[in-house]
Amino acid sequence: VSDPVEHLFRRESGRIIAALTRVFGFHNLELAEDVMQDALCRALEVWKHHGMPDNPSAWLMTTAKNQAVDVLRRERTARTFAPEITRLLESEWTFRPTVEAAFGPHAIQDDELRMMFSCVDPRLTQEAQVALILHILCGFSVNEISNAFLCTPAAAEKRITRAKKVLASDTKLFELSGSEDFRARLSAVHRALYLLFNEGYHGANPRTAVRVELCREAVRLAKLLRDHRLAATPPTLALLALMCLHAARMPSRVDESGSLSLLPDQDRSQWNRELIEEGQRLLEQSATGDAVSEFHIEAAIAWCHASAPTAQATNWVQIVALYDTLLRIRPSPVIALNRAIAIAQHAGPEQGLTAIHAIEGRERLRTYPFYPMALGELELQCGRRGAASHHFRTALQLARNPTEQRFMQGRIEACARQPC
Amino acid sequence: MSAGAPLKRLEGVSQPSRECVMSEFLYVYRNGNGVEKASAEEMQKIMQKWMTWMQGLAEKGHLKDRGHPLEPEGKLVSGTGKNVTDGPYAEKDLVGGYSLIEAKDLAQAAELSKGCPIFDRGGAVEVRPIMKM
Numbered sequence: 001v002s003d004p005v006e007h008l009f010r011r012e013s014g015r016i017i018a019a020l021t022r023v024f025g026f027h028n029l030e031l032a033e034d035v036m037q038d039a040l041c042r043a044l045e046v047w048k049h050h051g052m053p054d055n056p057s058a059w060l061m062t063t064a065k066n067q068a069v070d071v072l073r074r075e076r077t078a079r080t081f082a083p084e085i086t087r088l089l090e091s092e093w094t095f096r097p098t099v100e101a102a103f104g105p106h107a108i109q110d111d112e113l114r115m116m117f118s119c120v121d122p123r124l125t126q127e128a129q130v131a132l133i134l135h136i137l138c139g140f141s142v143n144e145i146s147n148a149f150l151c152t153p154a155a156a157e158k159r160i161t162r163a164k165k166v167l168a169s170d171t172k173l174f175e176l177s178g179s180e181d182f183r184a185r186l187s188a189v190h191r192a193l194y195l196l197f198n199e200g201y202h203g204a205n206p207r208t209a210v211r212v213e214l215c216r217e218a219v220r221l222a223k224l225l226r227d228h229r230l231a232a233t234p235p236t237l238a239l240l241a242l243m244c245l246h247a248a249r250m251p252s253r254v255d256e257s258g259s260l261s262l263l264p265d266q267d268r269s270q271w272n273r274e275l276i277e278e279g280q281r282l283l284e285q286s287a288t289g290d291a292v293s294e295f296h297i298e299a300a301i302a303w304c305h306a307s308a309p310t311a312q313a314t315n316w317v318q319i320v321a322l323y324d325t326l327l328r329i330r331p332s333p334v335i336a337l338n339r340a341i342a343i344a345q346h347a348g349p350e351q352g353l354t355a356i357h358a359i360e361g362r363e364r365l366r367t368y369p370f371y372p373m374a375l376g377e378l379e380l381q382c383g384r385r386g387a388a389s390h391h392f393r394t395a396l397q398l399a400r401n402p403t404e405q406r407f408m409q410g411r412i413e414a415c416a417r418q419p420c
Numbered sequence: 421m422s423a424g425a426p427l428k429r430l431e432g433v434s435q436p437s438r439e440c441v442m443s444e445f446l447y448v449y450r451n452g453n454g455v456e457k458a459s460a461e462e463m464q465k466i467m468q469k470w471m472t473w474m475q476g477l478a479e480k481g482h483l484k485d486r487g488h489p490l491e492p493e494g495k496l497v498s499g500t501g502k503n504v505t506d507g508p509y510a511e512k513d514l515v516g517g518y519s520l521i522e523a524k525d526l527a528q529a530a531e532l533s534k535g536c537p538i539f540d541r542g543g544a545v546e547v548r549p550i551m552k553m
Contacts, residue, residue, distance in 0.1 A: 009464035044463050045489035048470030049517060141459030 005056065009040055010139035011220075012057055016064045017136055018111035018173070019102045023068055025082035025171040026118065029136075029164060035071060039064040065103050069096060083171060110176065112137060113224055113231065117174035120188035121167055128163040129192045130199075135160050138217045148210050149199065176230055186231060190239050190295065193218050193225075197243050201250070206401035208254060215250070219243050237286035238295035244279035245302035248272040260407040264311035276306045297326040316346035333361045334368065341374055349381035369398035369408070376411060380418065389415040442522040444484060445529040448546040449538055451516040469537035477521070482532055487519035516543075520550075 013036055020032035042063055043056070053059045072081065076089040088095040101107055119132040131149075134140040140148070146156035176182065199205075200214030222240045225231040252266040261267075283299050301322045308314035323339035336359040344352020356362070356375060365371035376391030389412055396408035458466065477483040492514065494507040523529035526549055533545040 007461065007464070009460035009467075013460040040460060040463050044467045044470075045517065048467050048474065049486045049489055049519070051471060051474075139460035141462070144459055144461065 005052070008056055009043075012060050013040060013139035014115075014137035015108050015112055016060065018115040019061075019108050020064065020068055021115060022102045022107075022111045022173050023072070023082055023085055023099055025080070026173060027168045027171050028079065028081065029168060031071065031079075035064060035067045038067055061103050061108075065099055068099050072099070080171075109224065109227065111173065113228055114173035114176060116189055116221060116224070117176065117182075117185045118167060118170065119163075120185055120192050122184075122188070123166050124163050126191065126195060128159050129188070130195050131156060131159050132163045132167075133192055133196065133221070134214075134217070137221065148203075148205060148214055150204055176228070178230060182230065186225075186233065187235070189225065189231075190235055190293075193222050194239060194242075194295070196221075197246070201246055204400035206403060212250070215243070215247055219247065234286045234289045234291065235293040235295050237282045238293055238299050241279045241282035241286060242295050242299035242302055244275045244282060245299060245306050248275035248279065248306055254403065259410070260403050263305065268309070271306065279303065279306065292325075292329075294326060294329045297322050297329065301326070311345070314345070316342050320346070331360075333359050333365050336360070336362075337365060337368075337371060337374060344378055344381075349378040352378045353382070367398060369395045369400065369404055371395075372398065373408065373411070376415075380411075380415060383418075385415045385418055442524060443526075443529075443552070444550040445521040445523055445526070446546075446548045446550055447487070447519045447521055447533060447536075448548065449516045449518065449536075450544040450546060451514050451538070451541075466537060466540070469540075473535050473537060474519075476535065477532065482522050483519065484522045485520035487517060489517040490515055521547075 016036045016039060017029075017032050020035055021029055024032050039060055043060055047053075047056075072085070072089060072095055080086060081089065085095055085098050088098055102111065115137055116133060119136060120129045124132070131145055134145050134148070135142070142157045142160060143153050145160070146153040149156070174185065197215055197218035200211040200216075200218065203211050203214070205211050219240070222236070222243060225236045226240055248271050249266070251272065252268070252270040253261060279299065280303060283296075283303055286296060286299070301319055304315055304319050304322070319342045320339060323335060323342060326335055327339065337356065340352050340355035340359065343355045353375070356378070359365070362371070372391040372394040376388045376395060379385075379391060380388035392408055392411040392415065396405060396412065399405040399408050474483065474486060478486075492507065496505045496507065497503070498505070521529055521532065523532060526547065529549070530547050533547055536545050538545060
């Protein structure tokens, strides 16, 4: 159970910006950000003296709302705002109810979703979409984004500034309707949230806390989709199922000493049963309609792992079959590598190595540390210590953080210990 | 019971702070670098630090009045001509708020202020004894 106050500012900042942008129009995003920042500043100043009010979220919303009304009154002749409010600005007080409406509890959820759909504009790269979602909806500063994605602050800044400029050509937030455009954007939102979650789950960032945070935000945003009539499609449920089933295994991926622990060695008693059950429920609910998405397949694979009592007792045949399907939907050497590892689990290491050597486009795995690591692992199981050690050394050079480095170091030492 | 008994009972007992003669002090918070550039998460952390610090002062009986934050804008009325000029003022001298503190002397009041999170962002606390009547 997480503390409701934890990350309150971060969470509310996204909601406030979304509501303000609806009122001000997308071209005034910067103004919305200033007003949001100001509302947080006021909360900080007042609360540090007097403590938090009983309903801090309502306090922040009211403050932002009042600020918005002030801005509209002050700037109504100098700026153009959102089309839906511009007409109302002509008479002095009629815009207040519109502002109130934008900040209503239901409206604000819609505003957040509309903002999410606006951020996945097809004119932007996927990296820019994800950065923008983190920045606007999750309240991550440019520095925090560069820290999470291990890029320079200047690069993150540039990416976000350019993305905002592109979106500023729209005056309105994206409209949620059953249109073709909506469906296309919904898949783009799925991909962005999937990317965000994966960055948290498999990412190179050495700080677990940062990665957990990215996963948590991805889950929170996916839940917003689930709670919306039009957005709660089977792929949405499958994506959320996938996130739950992965997140359930997160605590056991790093052992007490802070070292990476692979699936067969993980302490399965640490897996979060509640999340596994939630994932399973969602996966069942997602099994409607005629389209099977990549998220369905990935969630099914994750469920095979999560529901197996031990690594040996896992249904590897089914997992290989699921990987075959996944490769048809989304061909990728990383998926093919995972498939080969699953083959090794039930047909033995030699078969696994054969499958790895048959991967199409495997030169694209050259910089992926888990590629030589898998080769090393299977060679070691075949008793070829020299070859194994060679692969682990390559993996060590590719390791992206100290946790991975320690792990590879440990495997090299294991090669030396193993009897011939 | 002799008349001296109540006094005798106090001998050798260290006096609890409320029995000391406490003086009042004004903490004037000078903001230094504002929080405008801070992220939402950083702002929340700053706020929580302040709340913890204030709570600590209150629990030890040092917080006479939590005081108030001040709006950044204002007017300055000065000179015999009563000239009125608008704020804002120089950023680092800007008074962001005040609290009323009880301490046994100026040295203790200054010592207590050292826990204030304002120093993390280059701010300052001005500690001023309130003149006794």
